[in-house]
Amino acid sequence: MPIRTSPRRALVLTVAALVALPAAALTAPAQAAPPAPAAxxxxxxxxDLPDTALPTDRTPHVITFRYRNDMPTDQTIAPQILVESPRRGPFLSPSDVRLEQQGSDGRWRTLWLGSQTGTLYTGLIPAKIVLHSGHTLTEHYRITVLHAPARGTVEPRIAIYG
Incomplete structure (x- = not known):
């Protein structure tokens, strides 16, 4: 049995395609939106780990802390450093201090500091690691006050994920 096509339907689809073609040709190509970050x-x-006073002498000071996973299972954790401003100010800005982390190769790399309501902080997501049961994480940071007067407290902590 031969397939019968409707000339009217074919004509309508052809006209619709031809009408859309010039509009598409004259429109700038759309840029793809960046992918949404995964939740x-x-x-x-x-x-919270023991805190220390923010050094104010404009020389680099090393801060070392340790966290041991005493749980029977592996833990996903992220070390974080908070630099708290005095309650009554003046509030610190990221340009007031330089915070560096010592990598496994021994080199110091500068960390980005966020700021919110007088607290400077390092990011959590880039710092996430899996710490095996019975293992210890040792972190070395170096902090330098760049602008005086700067007062505050350095507060290391460990974020623990479920």
Missing amino acids: QPAPVRFL
């Missing part, structure tokens, strides 16, 4: 789970809790 990252939030930490279930934070473990």
Whole structure:
């Protein structure tokens, strides 16, 4: 049995395609939107480690802290450094201090600092690691006050994910 096509339907589709063609040819190509970031789970809790006063002598000071996973299972964690301004100000800005982290190769790399309501902080997502049961994480940071007077507290902590 031969397939019968409707000339009217074919004509309508052809005209629609020809009408759309010039509009598409005259329109600038659309740029693809950047992919939306995948939803990252939030930490279930934070473990505060001993804090220290922010050094004010404009020389680099090394801060070392350790966290041991005493849980029977692996933990996903992220170390974080907070630099708290005095409650009554003046509030610190990221340009007031330089915070560096020592990599496994021994080199120091500068960390980006965010700022919110008088608190400077390092990011969590880039710092996420899996710490095996019974293992210890040792982190070395170097902080330098760039502009005086700067007062505050350096507060390391560990974000623990579920």
